[in-house]
Amino acid sequence: MTSSRHPLPANRLLAALSLRSRERFVVDCDPVKLTFAEVLCESGERINQVYFPTEGFVSLLTPLDDGARLEVGIVGDEGMVGTPLLLGVNTSPLQAVVQGAGIALRMNAAAFRKHCRQDDEIQKRLNLYLHVSIRQLAQTAACTRYHSIEPRLARWLLMSRDRAHADQFHLTHEFLAYMLGVRRVGVTQAARGLHARGFISYIRGSITILDNTGLEKVSCSCYRRGNEMYEQTLGKPRGGRARAAGELAS
Amino acid sequence: MTSSRHPLPANRLLAALSLRSRERFVVDCDPVKLTFAEVLCESGERINQVYFPTEGFVSLLTPLDDGARLEVGIVGDEGMVGTPLLLGVNTSPLQAVVQGAGIALRMNAAAFRKHCRQDDEIQKRLNLYLHVSIRQLAQTAACTRYHSIEPRLARWLLMSRDRAHADQFHLTHEFLAYMLGVRRVGVTQAARGLHARGFISYIRGSITILDNTGLEKVSCSCYRRGNEMYEQTLGKPRGGRARAAGELAS
DNA sequence: CTCCCTCTGTACGGCAACGAACACATGAAG
DNA sequence: CTTCATGTGTTCGTTGCCGTACAGAGGGAG
Numbered sequence: 001m002t003s004s005r006h007p008l009p010a011n012r013l014l015a016a017l018s019l020r021s022r023e024r025f026v027v028d029c030d031p032v033k034l035t036f037a038e039v040l041c042e043s044g045e046r047i048n049q050v051y052f053p054t055e056g057f058v059s060l061l062t063p064l065d066d067g068a069r070l071e072v073g074i075v076g077d078e079g080m081v082g083t084p085l086l087l088g089v090n091t092s093p094l095q096a097v098v099q100g101a102g103i104a105l106r107m108n109a110a111a112f113r114k115h116c117r118q119d120d121e122i123q124k125r126l127n128l129y130l131h132v133s134i135r136q137l138a139q140t141a142a143c144t145r146y147h148s149i150e151p152r153l154a155r156w157l158l159m160s161r162d163r164a165h166a167d168q169f170h171l172t173h174e175f176l177a178y179m180l181g182v183r184r185v186g187v188t189q190a191a192r193g194l195h196a197r198g199f200i201s202y203i204r205g206s207i208t209i210l211d212n213t214g215l216e217k218v219s220c221s222c223y224r225r226g227n228e229m230y231e232q233t234l235g236k237p238r239g240g241r242a243r244a245a246g247e248l249a250s
Numbered sequence: 251m252t253s254s255r256h257p258l259p260a261n262r263l264l265a266a267l268s269l270r271s272r273e274r275f276v277v278d279c280d281p282v283k284l285t286f287a288e289v290l291c292e293s294g295e296r297i298n299q300v301y302f303p304t305e306g307f308v309s310l311l312t313p314l315d316d317g318a319r320l321e322v323g324i325v326g327d328e329g330m331v332g333t334p335l336l337l338g339v340n341t342s343p344l345q346a347v348v349q350g351a352g353i354a355l356r357m358n359a360a361a362f363r364k365h366c367r368q369d370d371e372i373q374k375r376l377n378l379y380l381h382v383s384i385r386q387l388a389q390t391a392a393c394t395r396y397h398s399i400e401p402r403l404a405r406w407l408l409m410s411r412d413r414a415h416a417d418q419f420h421l422t423h424e425f426l427a428y429m430l431g432v433r434r435v436g437v438t439q440a441a442r443g444l445h446a447r448g449f450i451s452y453i454r455g456s457i458t459i460l461d462n463t464g465l466e467k468v469s470c471s472c473y474r475r476g477n478e479m480y481e482q483t484l485g486k487p488r489g490g491r492a493r494a495a496g497e498l499a500s
Numbered sequence: 501c502t503c504c505c506t507c508t509g510t511a512c513g514g515c516a517a518c519g520a521a522c523a524c525a526t527g528a529a530g
Numbered sequence: 531c532t533t534c535a536t537g538t539g540t541t542c543g544t545t546g547c548c549g550t551a552c553a554g555a556g557g558g559a560g
Binding site: 172173174184185188189191192202203204205 | 506507508509510
């Protein structure tokens with residue numbers, strides 16, 4: 001389904017590397033399937049592998065005292081799962097769950113650490129990605145605090161769309177409620193609102209986006225800002241090489 | 251006011267460095283006063299200096315579309331202001347505002363980058379701090395979503411106490427409301443609740459903590475978890491050298 | 501076709517926080 | 531002392547979401 005010559009590096013983070021770095025890196029990767037609801041990494045557990053999704057996407061959830069969880073990040077082909085290794089930590093604070101089935105390049109943690117040490121270009125680029133993730137996390141925190149369910153749902157759908165490269169997702173209101181940290185009923189009502197305006201349609205465990213620009217309008221500005229963050233420090237989404245603005249140091 | 255031989259490195263992040271690394275590092279630092287409400291760094295602006303508070307503490311705020319802000323982190327003598335530089339980014343996504351007046355060691359950004367490049371021990375330790383910050387950020391996001399004002403207020407007071415090393419703060423309900431992202435009235439009511447149980451007292455712009463353990467009980471578990479995070483990856487709060495658990499990689 | 505499980509629609513009371521407004525205390529400035 | 535700005539106490543109606551409950555609508559298994 002990918003349009004590149006080799007089916008491998010359709011992950012944008014890797015695609016932006018120089019040919020040399022990319023080839024050396026990808027040698028130690030295995031393409032693996034991501035199946036829906038698969039847990040790539042449990043929170044508090046050791047990180048054994050890192051993942052670079054090429055299709056599908058992954059949610060990052062933070063645990064709370066009483067077993068409740070809240071989604072605090074989404075990873076698709078623009079990112080990676082396993083960022084703590086970049087900082088010398090091999091335990092994941094977050095749970096990584098596959099939201100949209102697909103494919104990822106996988107590398108074991110030790111090899112990943114080795115590549116980061118040996119190839120400065122890789123380390124640098126992944127550091128930039130980590131920075132963007134942190135910004136998104138802060139943005140999501142504020143969004144979750146201030147914005148109501150409907151805009152947040154719209155934002156979630158758009159973000160997922162961008163990462164899954166698909167207009168249709170197989171998930172239930174119940175699941176969305178879990179992600180957004182709200183009641184299922186709340187999701188149903190918000191979904192009905194979006195449906196009434198012709199932005200989405202849905203039936204039994206499947207949601208389809210009909211009107212992106214409509215969704216963007218009702219979604220809070222957090223969606224747009226999130227995209228801007230990415231472009232600012234990692235360059236244009238589909239552009240080949242890194243072309244970050246002027247915020248890189250030294 | 252500090253009890254160390256030299257008044258300089260009472261910042262725990264620096265104190266945990268080896269003598270050699272610390273001395274080389276501190277040479278390029280200047281002790282500066284942190285005055286209340288001073289903005290150390292504006293969000294979106296270039297990071298010109300990094301700060302290692304030794305007394306007082308700093309809030310990190312994320313901006314929202316409509317000019318509203320939300321506190322997403324606190325930095326005291328356990329941390330630093332300017333972490334994006336660690337990732338090769340010289341623009342701060344967050345606004346850093348002095349909450350509790352005090353003192354910090356300041357270094358200009360270029361020198362800081364140089365030290366990080368040249369001294370692996372420093373880079374590594376600061377990376378660990380960054381990791382803890384990220385965890386706290388995720389925790390705060392969930393806390394802000396799920397927990398009500400009173401527990402959050404209790405947590406905020408405890409966190410500030412730990413960082414300011416003082417039981418009394420000069421701030422108004424209005425200001426606390428701004429930090430917590432709620433109405434001033436909400437803070438007043440929560441404060442009254444805590445006062446009624448004898449945990450705090452307050453008068454016109456000054457809050458005093460009377461009973462830590464009481465506060466800990468009403469505060470959500472996020473407070474305790476936050477401390478655990480720090481200890482897990484950076485060692486005991488007041489211990490001299492780094493003694494992290496088993497989550498360090500390689 | 502029928503049964504049954506899952507998913508969605510709808511309703512109810514309740515609560516925490518909201519926006520707005522105003523009264524009262526305190527302390528600094530004139 | 532008086533004035534005035536600032537900080538805190540209190541109230542009102544409103545809103546968004548909560549917890550819960552139950553009815554209907556698919557869709558797969560038998």
